[in-house]
Amino acid sequence: PRQGTAGRAQSIAPPGVRHIIAVASGKGGVGKSTTAANLALALAARGQRVGVFDADIYGPSMPRMLGLAGQRPTLADDRIQPLESMGLKVMSIGFMMNEEDPVVWRGPMVMGALEQMLRDVDWGELDVMVVDMPPGTGDTQLTMSQRVPLAGAVIVSTPQDIALLDARKGLNMFRKVDVPVLGIVENMSYYVCPNCGHREEVFAHGGAEKTAAQMGCPFLGAIPLDIAIRVNADAGTPIVVTDPEGAHARAYLAIADSI
Ligand code: ADP
Numbered sequence: 725p726r727q728g729t730a731g732r733a734q735s736i737a738p739p740g741v742r743h744i745i746a747v748a749s750g751k752g753g754v755g756k757s758t759t760a761a762n763l764a765l766a767l768a769a770r771g772q773r774v775g776v777f778d779a780d781i782y783g784p785s786m787p788r789m790l791g792l793a794g795q796r797p798t799l800a801d802d803r804i805q806p807l808e809s810m811g812l813k814v815m816s817i818g819f820m821m822n823e824e825d826p827v828v829w830r831g832p833m834v835m836g837a838l839e840q841m842l843r844d845v846d847w848g849e850l851d852v853m854v855v856d857m858p859p860g861t862g863d864t865q866l867t868m869s870q871r872v873p874l875a876g877a878v879i880v881s882t883p884q885d886i887a888l889l890d891a892r893k894g895l896n897m898f899r900k901v902d903v904p905v906l907g908i909v910e911n912m913s914y915y916v917c918p919n920c921g922h923r924e925e926v927f928a929h930g931g932a933e934k935t936a937a938q939m940g941c942p943f944l945g946a947i948p949l950d951i952a953i954r955v956n957a958d959a960g961t962p963i964v965v966t967d968p969e970g971a972h973a974r975a976y977l978a979i980a981d982s983i
Contacts, residue, residue, distance in 0.1 A: 736839050736871050738847040741775065743875040745854055745906065745983065746868060748898070750890020752859040755911035756880045757785035758957045759947070759976075760856040763878070765964040766973070766980035768811045772851040775806065777841065778816030779868055780858040781834045782827050787818040791960030795819060803846040810965050813850065815841050831863040838867055860890075861897045869901040876906035878944065878983060883910050883931040891932070895939055906983045907942035908932045912949040944979045947972065 737744065747760035760776065768774045778786035787793045790809040797819050798805050806813040817827060817837055829837075847853070855874075858864050868874065877898045881891035895905050910932030915924045926949060936943035947953070953972060956963045964973045 734871060735873060736842045737873050738842055738845070738850075738853070740849040741847055741853045742850065743852050744777075744872055745852060746779075746857050746874050746877040746898075746903070747854060747880060748857040748865070748877050748894050749859050749880045749887075750861075750892070750894045751881075751887050752783070754859075754880055754882045754887055755947070755953075756859065757789055757856050758953065758962070759878070759880045759909055759911055760854050761786065761789045761957060761962045762964045762973075762976040763980055764812055764852075764854040765810060765962055766976040767852050767854070769964065769968065769977065770980055773849060774811070775813040775815075775847055775850045775853040777853055777855045778814070778818065779838060779855050779864055781817050781829070781837055781864065782858060784816045784818035786814055786816045786856055788823075788960060789957050789962065790814055792816075792819070793823060793960065797845075800846065804841075804844050805846050810961075813847060815845050815847075817841070834863060835867050838864065839871075842872065861893055865894075865897060866901075869898060869903050874898075874903045876904040876983065878906050878979075879908045880911050881908060881932050881935070882912045882927045883925070883929050884927040885931065887927070888931050888935050892935060892939065895941065905939075905941045907944035908936045908939075909944045909979060910946040913946035915949040918951075942982065944982055945975055947975055 749756040764774050764776045778784045792807050806815045881887045933943040956966045
């Protein structure tokens with residue numbers, strides 16, 4: 725990935741971070757956070773120093789997905805220390821509040837929180853920061869793409885048309901603000917019945933690959949709908965760490981290798 729774009733006003737990039745990659749989706753619930761967590765762990769498994777920045781202020785998933793629910797950050801030398809899990813440095817608004825408390829904030833408050841978590845957190849030296857973006861194309865996306873020198877964006881979509889339509893919007897937004905789109909991941913691509921081996925294409929299949937071709941960006945790979953992916957992500961130990969030799973981990977590693 726490229727280094728930061730010169731000339732962007734008031735960058736809020738942490739100084740020791742080499743590449744910042746946004747993981748984004750048009751819609752919620754397509755598995756963006758699951759992909760971000762597994763991708764971060766895959767990059768770490770490849771020997772990179774990786775941080776995860778949870779930019780989803782209204783729906784932070786990273787504390788739970790990375791086994792850090794209920795934990796609070798500490799201060800050292802007046803700086804907020806990121807939490808650590810499975811070799812990743814992690815920061816999320818979820819560490820500042822109780823899990824069931826909603827964030828009821830207007831845009832400027834959200835922007836302030838994002839800024840603080842980037843600027844005041846002691847991220848240290850990182851090769852890659854993976855940013856779990858909120859779904860859609862709102863305030864957070866604008867701030868993150870205009871004020872943070874993003875090396876690129878990975879778009880996660882499920883295969884059905886309605887999700888892909890929103891994925892296209894997300895992709896066009898990044899292009900508009902000159903953030904390279906590293907590619908599209910098709911999540912929940914197909915389902916294989918564990919009892920009989922029958923393969924069902926629950927949300928259709930191959931749509932993301934076609935969309936990537938139409939939009940002129942890489943197709944990064946397909947991840948199936950699998951109970952093991954959900955159970956492990958929801959338990960705070962994503963599949964890349966629980967089954968590092970398995971097919972799913974290999975798929976995430978292949979995505980990590982191609983971005
Ligand atoms: P988003 O970040 O897009 O809102 P999440 O990553 O939070 O989506 O995923 C929503 C739910 O779907 C979670 O319970 C997660 O464990 C589950 N999930 C995500 N990807 C898969 C998959 N490939 N197979 C099975 N469950 C998945």
